[in-house]
Amino acid sequence: AQKVTQAQTEISVVEKEDVTLDCVYETRDTTYYLFWYKQPPSGELVFLIRRNSFDEQNEISGRYSWNFQKSTSSFNFTITASQVVDSAVYFCALSEARNTGGFKTIFGAGTRLFVKA
């Protein structure tokens, strides 16, 4: 069964703190894709990263980094030196192959991050 769990509903940090957002997934497939999206207060979801199941190399993009561990079915997202502009809801998503072809994506419930000045 395809499932994405973001156990942290809300996180509040003070600016310049590091923060990690957790994502745990379940899938029956060996080929799948993981994503993170950001939804700022304006409402429009913005793509952050895509990772395929065969690439466990961690990735860093500026203050953002992602830790993919297949052994624990986790794809965690860390923001280093958080800023007020990082305040948003962050969604983890999983794409899994359909029996009928193509891929189906499901989203986690999201983690709301508050960064206080």
Add this chain to the structure above:
Amino acid sequence: EAGVAQSPRYKIIEKRQSVAFWCNPISGHATLYWYQQILGQGPKLLIQFQNNGVVDDSQLPKDRFSAERLKGVDSTLKIQPAKLEDSAVYLCASSLRTNGEQFFGPGTRLTVL
């Protein structure tokens, strides 16, 4: 490159009325998605199109919701008749591939009174 366009941005209707939402995806994107996002939850897929064919509508309440994507470009999502529980943000997204990143529109916030 223009993003995903949606209209209207906001809509308030009374229960049992009808409403329609429009989406124009990014040019060249074959896959189009409609999601329902209830406050405090993640997006839930309602229907997915590949060009003008339906790939997945398993979570679409077909007794009241309908969607079409004529000519494989623009899409319309309709609710008839609306219920109170349909109050949500309706998001449209498009992608080049079904396993690729999705590009989202600004959404339509629907309030059913």
